[in-house]
Amino acid sequence: MLALGKLLELTLAGREPAEKTQLTVEGVRMRWLSEGALEVKPPEARDNGLDLLLSAGIHGNETAPIELLDRLLHDIARGDLKPRARILFLFGNPEAIRRGERFVEQDVNRLFNGRHELSGGAEALRACELERLAASFFSRPERSRLHYDLHTAIRGSKIEQFALYPWKEGRAHSRRELARLRAAGMEAVLLQNKPSIVFSAYTYDQLGAESFTLELGKARPFGQNDGVNVGLLETRLQQIIEGNEPELDEGLDGLQLFSVAREIIKHSDSFRLNLPADIENFSELEKGYVLAEDIAQTRWVIEEEGARIIFPNPKVKNGLRAGILIVPATDENLA
Numbered sequence: 001m002l003a004l005g006k007l008l009e010l011t012l013a014g015r016e017p018a019e020k021t022q023l024t025v026e027g028v029r030m031r032w033l034s035e036g037a038l039e040v041k042p043p044e045a046r047d048n049g050l051d052l053l054l055s056a057g058i059h060g061n062e063t064a065p066i067e068l069l070d071r072l073l074h075d076i077a078r079g080d081l082k083p084r085a086r087i088l089f090l091f092g093n094p095e096a097i098r099r100g101e102r103f104v105e106q107d108v109n110r111l112f113n114g115r116h117e118l119s120g121g122a123e124a125l126r127a128c129e130l131e132r133l134a135a136s137f138f139s140r141p142e143r144s145r146l147h148y149d150l151h152t153a154i155r156g157s158k159i160e161q162f163a164l165y166p167w168k169e170g171r172a173h174s175r176r177e178l179a180r181l182r183a184a185g186m187e188a189v190l191l192q193n194k195p196s197i198v199f200s201a202y203t204y205d206q207l208g209a210e211s212f213t214l215e216l217g218k219a220r221p222f223g224q225n226d227g228v229n230v231g232l233l234e235t236r237l238q239q240i241i242e243g244n245e246p247e248l249d250e251g252l253d254g255l256q257l258f259s260v261a262r263e264i265i266k267h268s269d270s271f272r273l274n275l276p277a278d279i280e281n282f283s284e285l286e287k288g289y290v291l292a293e294d295i296a297q298t299r300w301v302i303e304e305e306g307a308r309i310i311f312p313n314p315k316v317k318n319g320l321r322a323g324i325l326i327v328p329a330t331d332e333n334l335a
């Protein structure tokens, strides 16, 4: 296999490759751009006009998605997977990946859309670099742009695999992309309804890509991901890469849709979340339940019918999201 196919090994070792560009037997050009960043370019005659950004390891302990991208890259480097799409592979937070931790000082996925400019440190610089790499990759006009930012969650989930679809004023969520996600094994999609500071929101909002955060299961260390079944997603990604994806109809085939009712923001060290430590994502919450309490007698009381909680995390820094309250949504506003 070509050395550049070993992007993960290089990243884990903190090494730069001796040769920055290599050609596979199929004439596919692989170009190392920076730590954890590799561009794959099919020969001109085979290029189908899709620019596909695949990122993982924005959180360093979420290893199943990193292993998935590593397998795809190996297959390309060996000539077993023959891309028709141009692809950018990104391992988001190399130092956190090496340490097996969500982040070192700051959560990189809270530093996009301008936020990295408001702070310093290695992770703010990395968020800036990831924005620059994505912007340069998605700078070619007249091409389709697709970004999947792959994650696993801190806790178990009543709905194992789901996507979060960013929001932008005046732009409708695409039914076709939802059908594609369903075919890739996603069981639910959270349709966002306000701007956000995560990576997928940046590429959606600023770079015009169809972008998603995908949650694939529970976060575990490298080599312990048998319980995370990425089979359907892996097959669909191989098809997208090779440009032989089966026709998608517009049916959503049981895909559950949710929208955000409220984001629970932790304002102070007095913040208390009234949920058991082992609560699963998508757990339902009764009307009237006091979900959280914070400084100055602030109380978060459930008022919504059919409310559920995802990503509850009282340990986040003050000012950040400590959970999302979601409610069922319909498909009526899809384009």
Ligand SMILES: O=C(O)CCC(=O)N[C@@H](CCC(=O)O)C(=O)O
Residues within 6 Å of the ligand: 059, 109, 151, 152, 153, 154, 155, 164, 198, 200, 213, 310, 311, 312, 313
């Ligand atoms: O399990 C958790 O609490 C977090 C899992 C995770 O990292 N999720 C992403 C979602 C990004 C988005 O909102 O699109 C995150 O919190 O960064």
Ligand SMILES: [Zn+2]
Residues within 6 Å of the ligand: 058, 059, 062, 151, 152, 153
């Ligand atoms: Zn994550």
